[in-house]
Amino acid sequence: MNATRRQLAILRSLRTRKGRGESGLFLVEGVRLCSELIPAKARVEIVLVAEGRDPSGALGKQAAQLASAGAEVLQAPLRDFERISDTVNSQGILAAAQWDDLAPEALRFTEQATVLALDGVSDPGNVGTVIRTAAWFGVSAVLLGEGCADLLNPKTVRATMGGIFQLPICRDVELKDESGRLKRLGFRVSAATMDGSPDWSGWAKNPRSALILGSEARGVSEELRRLADRRITIPRRGAGESLNVAVSAGILLSAL
């Protein structure tokens, strides 16, 4: 069925935080990310396919799968599709899925658990790549604190490469309160800083470990640094001045 003007307007509004907040929906773009929706049991409201972009019928097949899981399948001229899509070379399929917010208190941790918290990481690509990395390493949960890019920004979603569906993620977390709570649950909290211990290889040797990473510009906030049990630093061996936050996450998580 052809999408109505109104439906297209709703989908387009999902590019903005305001639009996502009003509808509770977010955009999932492309074949690969859409293929994660069914295993993740996401509630998909709308699937939009671009007209003339499906010569092989593969998109139609994917859309039909999502329809059988309850989604309404719509089509639109390529021009309208592209006004919604955030990608430059879109594959001609996108979905609007419901995001169910998860409170940190609802997380259930096993005996061995690793939590990754981001403080003020404002770049959507960086937040997404950290989540992708956390999914690779099987982190128990990711907590997004104040000043972080919106998880549901299409750029963040895309950079997760499916990671958004592969591990629990909490948004708008008050990290100050949450690190206290994690400590009471037996977590040892480490903050990655520029002045920490260069011997970080054992940061996760506690059965339950939490790691806080800060923004590239300002690092972990002073208050969170003070609350942490320890500060750790990736030793610099060259002339470089900094590491990307997702690269730092990968290096530290590889020591799990």
Next chain:
Amino acid sequence: MNATRRQLAILRSLRTRKGRGESGLFLVEGVRLCSELIPAKARVEIVLVAEGRDPSGALGKQAAQLASAGAEVLQAPLRDFERISDTVNSQGILAAAQWDDLAPEALRFTEQATVLALDGVSDPGNVGTVIRTAAWFGVSAVLLGEGCADLLNPKTVRATMGGIFQLPICRDVELKDESGRLKRLGFRVSAATMDGSPDWSGWAKNPRSALILGSEARGVSEELRRLADRRITIPRRGAGESLNVAVSAGILLSAL
């Protein structure tokens, strides 16, 4: 002095590979990156400052330093400046510097040396972030092989965060020939693949080690995989499907 139309056109041409090829110049944008030009002894031809963007005089001071190192300092209306700048919120200063290509044969290695080679990494941000990471870890040289994003693309330059000036980088390297040459120089060549040894912690235990990383889509080419002394893999512990190439570089280089 005000930039002429012709000068502005040359600067604007540096956004394209063709323009950079014709003039041998590349764009260096922003206060931080421009501050690397003098210690790096880069030959800077032109510094362009946006009119009205220097209330504190800091840009003028930086431009004067570059002038004393031989650069011609020009100014232009903000609108013209922004047509050249690749950044969204530019700081109002950019430079056109000469890039001196470095052949791999000209590299001189010490007893202990680590070389990082990229095969087909086409995203400028990824190439830049790999170089930033290599600079942090003090890698001896970075080799960019076939299919890599242009090192001198403004997006690559920016993502290096100064790393482009902090270690030797060779462009357009025929990696097949070069891995043979490195082997003859005593390098042990490792390729990061999805099917390699999960015990990669000792990949750099040879005094001279080279590491080849491939594109996220296709990995290291079959031919280079065969030429490598060994294949290594970062073990996956979660549901995630892949790692970003710069994150992989960071994880493997942290084991240096």
